[in-house]
């Protein structure tokens with residue numbers, strides 16, 4: 001059975017449809033002291049696929065509880081799909097006494113799972129932190145689907161690290177070029193400085209592609225540069241539309257025409273699904 005975390009209910013349903021597995025109805029409650037209680041009262045079968053995005057601390061707790069609940073209910077094999085892995089950007093210690101948070105989270109998940117599937121983690125190397133087999137899935141190609149007919153398109157990565165997924169989206173769109181900006185982030189202040197490439201953008205349609213839009217600083221800085229340089233239309237495409245706090249406003253103010261994302265984090269702009277890519281990893 002597919003077992004959804006509370007923040008991944010649409011994706012889990014899509015995955016159930018995609019793979020032909022039944023969808024379990026999980027419940028999400030709280031104890032009187034505020035502690036969470038995620039459960040699967042009607043779970044049956046030997047195989048569980050827990051699908052739970054980890055975009056908050058509470059979601060991590062829920063994920064661990066669901067893994068444990070399906071074991072209690074008789075599951076003999078548990079696969080954990082982490083559509084968005086929170087804490088993955090802390091994949092090294094940033095200073096004396098600081099944790100490698102991605103490793104800590106991966107170890108905790110591994111205690112209750114037989115196999116893990118990660119969708120576009122920040123760095124694929126975080127898969128190595130799991131102590132059970134962990135595979136990564138690239139769902140970026142589906143971001144080409146909702147794009148309109150583009151005029152002389154440029155697929156732009158806002159930093160070097162995103163060139164791969166910008167290329168994936170360009171290939172899926174079957175037209176255009178790929179380029180990238182250089183980004184510097186001040187670790188103390190979080191401020192972003194973008195160094196533009198010399199790619200001509202005036203009167204062209206540009207799709208800025210990144211793995212995640214979190215605070216929106218990276219994407220809005222890139223969009224601002226493009227707007228200043230006379231871009232025709234600019235689209236923001238990301239696998240994980242975290243869109244924390246005022247990120248959407250920042251992108252709009254910078255001049256974005258449309259934001260598109262997948263359902264690894266379920267938001268209003270999640271117009272395409274990572275389910276087919278995850279299904280391939282599960283059964284392919």
Ligand code: R5P
Nearest residue numbers: 210212213214215216217218
């Ligand atoms: C960084 O390397 C990532 O690919 C994203 O560019 C970054 O995490 C986005 O964060 P924010 O939206 O806070 O700028």
